[in-house]
């Protein structure tokens with residue numbers, strides 16, 4: 380439970396997480412759902428322009444979230460909260476789950492801008508299937524899977540560090 384001495388603002392989920400961590404935990408559900416909807420729109424309904432803007436806005440929102448999250452972590456840390464006491468340390472299992480999460484999070488941060496910039500340069504405007512389609516489908520599916528795994532491993536880290 381929340382210790383009033385933890386640095387930073389307490390979260391809203393009633394766990395040991397900070398407000399920023401809680402909001403990010405919840406936001407990742409929206410990110411995964413919106414991404415799946417956007418891919419469904421392009422795959423089954425050929426709404427290319429809609430797909431383009433949803434993906435660009437999603438990437439912008441994610442970038443802003445990452446910046447706020449990094450600021451919270453750098454300013455307030457997270458290990459006191461994970462340990463359940465000030466000056467405490469997170470368990471090796473929590474650290475392992477964080478490293479696994481970071482593998483996906485870091486590659487997503489690198490892959491998403493590449494997929495978007497290549498799509499903007501190589502699809503016509505307004506967007507439509509083109510020579511770039513095959514390459515886009517390969518890299519964009521990889522980027523989407525990477526984001527899904529970022530979310531799943533992030534939720535796992537949150538649970539191990541701030542709930543259990």
Ligand code: HEM
Nearest residue numbers: 422427431434491494495498499506507508512519520523
């Ligand atoms: C990280 C961002 C993006 C992701 C994850 C993503 C994801 C995808 C996926 C998974 C598909 C394939 C759906 C299928 O199997 O049929 C697709 C198709 C497509 N995307 Fe994206 N996309 C992204 C950004 C963009 C952007 C910025 C544009 C436009 C400039 C764009 C334009 C298209 C088009 C035109 C298709 C249809 C290709 C075809 O069927 O020939 N995408 N996208």
